[in-house]
Amino acid sequence: MTDTLVMQRIESNLARLRLPTIGQILDQVIKVAESKGKSYLSFLDELLEEEVAQKEQRRVETALKISGLPFIKSIDEFDFTFQPKLDRQKVMSLFDLTFIGQKANVIFLGPPGVGKTHLAVALALKACQAGLSIYFTTMEELIVKLKKDHEAGRAGKGRSYYKSSLVIVDEVGYTPSDREQCNLFFRFVANRYEKASTLITSNKAFSDWAELFCDPVIVTAILDRLLHHSVVINIKGNSYRLRAKEVKNAINIDQKMKACGPLLTTENGILLNDR
Numbered sequence: 001m002t003d004t005l006v007m008q009r010i011e012s013n014l015a016r017l018r019l020p021t022i023g024q025i026l027d028q029v030i031k032v033a034e035s036k037g038k039s040y041l042s043f044l045d046e047l048l049e050e051e052v053a054q055k056e057q058r059r060v061e062t063a064l065k066i067s068g069l070p071f072i073k074s075i076d077e078f079d080f081t082f083q084p085k086l087d088r089q090k091v092m093s094l095f096d097l098t099f100i101g102q103k104a105n106v107i108f109l110g111p112p113g114v115g116k117t118h119l120a121v122a123l124a125l126k127a128c129q130a131g132l133s134i135y136f137t138t139m140e141e142l143i144v145k146l147k148k149d150h151e152a153g154r155a156g157k158g159r160s161y162y163k164s165s166l167v168i169v170d171e172v173g174y175t176p177s178d179r180e181q182c183n184l185f186f187r188f189v190a191n192r193y194e195k196a197s198t199l200i201t202s203n204k205a206f207s208d209w210a211e212l213f214c215d216p217v218i219v220t221a222i223l224d225r226l227l228h229h230s231v232v233i234n235i236k237g238n239s240y241r242l243r244a245k246e247v248k249n250a251i252n253i254d255q256k257m258k259a260c261g262p263l264l265t266t267e268n269g270i271l272l273n274d275r
């Protein structure tokens with residue numbers, strides 16, 4: 001059989017086995033292997049490594065696309081110096097992902113802009129890269145889905161919010177829930193309890209959750225299950241969003257001042273224009 005025919009058969013077999021990357025790089029790898037006198041073993045190893053790497057990259061890209069994450073940011077992009085009161089070690093220890101193996105929960109509390117969603121997204125990204133299934137939703141969206149599935153008589157077992165290894169429920173507490181919504185959320189939490197990890201972010205302290213979920217008995221039942229195996233991180237600090245605004249305002253003020261000409265300072269520190 002000629003080399004051309006052998007090549008055609010290899011290409012057709014690679015397509016049947018769904019190994020497209022090997023098909024793309026084969027020519028080049030053969031040339032390099034021949035010129036450098038590489039062993040059969042390292043030649044095969046190089047081809048398979050490249051195929052696996054490409055497949056893994058595609059898996060992560062697809063999983064992230066369907067995960068519902070609002071943005072992609074890693075923990076490396078989180079500036080801990082901006083939140084000096086935040087326990088960096090406690091946050092970083094989550095990134096070994098043992099809490100997911102232990103089916104434990106994570107709860108980030110704090111006012112808007114302190115980085116709750118950023119940290120949640122960074123954890124989801126890490127989990128996804130580690131091959132775990134992730135699903136991100138806001139509380140508002142989750143309630144809509146739970147209600148729809150409940151009304152349609154679907155138990156939700158095939159749903160991502162049910163079966164993913166890590167489900168993130170962002171923004172718990174922005175909108176108060178009625179009794180039916182409370183019940184749906186309770187069932188969601190109870191279904192995942194000790195079976196898989198849930199990550200919650202909320203701008204409300206637990207003491208305010210009773211007002212959020214109209215029935216105090218259900219709130220207790222929800223918190224009981226959420227907190228039994230959990231890591232709670234309360235972020236007390238300034239909003240990162242406003243920081244950017246403050247810097248911008250400072251620049252604007254500075255530019256306006258310069259446009260006004262030289263300034264004088266009075267005894268009580270007030271700046272006066274020198275004209």
Ligand code: ADP
Nearest residue numbers: 077078079082112113114115116117118240241
């Ligand atoms: P929250 O969910 O607490 O309201 P976000 O996580 O949405 O806040 O943060 C708002 C924006 O500020 C996002 O773009 C986020 O990436 C960024 N951000 C917040 N905290 C930090 C930080 N410490 N370092 C870098 N970026 C931050």
Ligand code: MG
Nearest residue numbers: 116117170171
């Ligand atoms: Mg947020």
